[in-house]
Amino acid sequence: MRFFVSGMPGVGKTTLAKRIAEALREKGYSVGGMITEEVRSGGRRVGFRVVALDTGEVGRLAYVGQGYPRVGKYVVDVEGLERVGVPAIRRAIESADVVIIDEIGAMEFKSNEFVRVLGEALKAEKPLLATVHRRYVDRYRVLGEYYWLTPENRNSVFMEVLSALLRVLGNENAGY
Numbered sequence: 001m002r003f004f005v006s007g008m009p010g011v012g013k014t015t016l017a018k019r020i021a022e023a024l025r026e027k028g029y030s031v032g033g034m035i036t037e038e039v040r041s042g043g044r045r046v047g048f049r050v051v052a053l054d055t056g057e058v059g060r061l062a063y064v065g066q067g068y069p070r071v072g073k074y075v076v077d078v079e080g081l082e083r084v085g086v087p088a089i090r091r092a093i094e095s096a097d098v099v100i101i102d103e104i105g106a107m108e109f110k111s112n113e114f115v116r117v118l119g120e121a122l123k124a125e126k127p128l129l130a131t132v133h134r135r136y137v138d139r140y141r142v143l144g145e146y147y148w149l150t151p152e153n154r155n156s157v158f159m160e161v162l163s164a165l166l167r168v169l170g171n172e173n174a175g176y
């Protein structure tokens with residue numbers, strides 16, 4: 001069973017992914033993968049970091065500056081993503097109950113390793129929750145359950161995704 005959540009910038013995709021991870025853990029399930037957080041300085045967004053859901057390890061994903069590869073004003077730290085985010089997703093595919101990938105977007109696609117592990121996650125017979133940048137939604141929405149998050153529906157989407165995951169996890173033979 002795969003869930004893809006997209007929405008406008010800042011609508012709460014990362015928050016949803018974190019809340020799902022937390023709620024599943026409270027029920028005793030193991031959750032792995034990666035979360036993307038913004039890095040702020042002096043009230044301004046200066047970059048992004050990835051956090052491994054199982055270990056809490058942090059890696060740089062992007063920063064404002066000169067360099068390559070770029071996405072808008074950001075330089076993507078492919079090495080940081082491949083040191084922390086990609087292995088976290090791989091560990092989750094191997095040993096977690098649920099895989100979370102926040103997010104599938106232009107920065108992440110600068111890494112061939114990310115593209116590869118995303119393919120593995122999509123092939124795996126394991127529940128997956130991925131947030132997707134709106135530019136790539138059409139590619140992924142057909143592969144599972146799809147939600148366009150808004151301030152109005154974010155609580156109901158949270159409940160819906162969580163209960164579907166709990167249903168699948170509670171019945172190993174349900175098939176998905």
Ligand SMILES: Nc1ncnc2c1ncn2[C@@H]1O[C@H](COP(=O)(O)OP(=O)(O)OP(=O)(O)O)[C@@H](O)[C@H]1O
Nearest residue numbers: 007008009010011012013014015016038103154155
């Ligand atoms: N369910 C919610 N209830 C209250 N506040 C929320 C909720 N979801 C998100 N927020 C707030 O909205 C802001 C943006 O949330 P978040 O970073 O999760 O959005 P995002 O969609 O992942 O953003 P981005 O476009 O940067 O990926 C945060 O300050 C967060 O606290």
